Amino acid sequence: MIKTTSFALMFDARPGGEIVPIKWDKNSFMPETSIIVLDEDSESVYLWHGVKQGLVARRTALRQAESLKGHGYTIGKTIIGRDIKGIKEIDSRKVGKVPEDTKMYEDLQEILDRKFTQLDNFIVTFQAGAIKPVVVKREEPKVQAKTAPTPTKAPATTPVVSKPVSAAKPREVASEYESTEPMPSIKSETKPAPVIEASxxxxxxxxxxxxxxxxxxxxxxxxxxxxxxxxxxxxxxxxxxxxxxxxxxxxxxxxxxxxxxxxxxxxxxxxxxxxxxxxxxx
Known part of the structure; x- marks a missing residue:
């Protein structure tokens, strides 16, 4: 049986709904943060909330964790966490008080205490001699600049001076619209805007x-x-x-x-x- 390499990632779940990969470090777990740990070995997404995290921030982080569970995290052509089975949400205020949260916290600590190898793009693996995931970067085609042709000088020409032509005087034509009476003014009737009555x-x-x-x-x-x-x-x-x-x-x-x-x-x-x-x- 061929054993494939497993990877893990750590994310900072930010209040605006954005998750950012961060360095694999236990010191990232601060009271005012929500940290997501995606672990392929345990097929789990761990969501840890600090004691100072508010309800809105917790729910926002949970939605991001659910997205990782369903789709994984794509880096180049590699998807980290495509076979995640579940989310383990840990409230740090309940650790040591609620058995379920305490057990999940202990499991997370075991993962964080393991020896790991740091790869590119904040990816880590717990297996020695692991192969780095392939990240393909698309190269933009180079555009060669074309040199503009040198303009050729046109032969000099002698200007031809023509005699001025006198314009014909327009004949005075009487107009039936010539009148000294003032034009009648047109007054626009303004209608009052309808009033919307609120209940x-x-x-x-x-x-x-x-x-x-x-x-x-x-x-x-x-x-x-x-x-x-x-x-x-x-x-x-x-x-x-x-x-x-x-x-x-x-x-x-x-x-x-x-x-x-x-x-x-x-x-x-x-x-x-x-x-x-x-x-x-x-």
Missing amino acids: TSSLLTDAKVAFVFSAILEHYDDIWVSKKQDGSFAVEQMDGPICQFSIKEGSKLNFTTNSFSGVDTKITMSIKKKFIELSKLI
């Missing part, structure tokens, strides 16, 4: 939705909001869901039965109280 009820509903978000943000620095098909809003934070609510035009605020189930009672009451205070402003 007062709709504006009040939008304001109340914003009040809920404002009240929640007094207790959480980082939230994730999604709008459901039924028009309701779901609000989450890094540790899980906060609440789900709906406000129909002209009606009151309605929270679902499972809202605030994992939230402290004092925080829940404070959010609802703040919403009532803000609603009195409209």
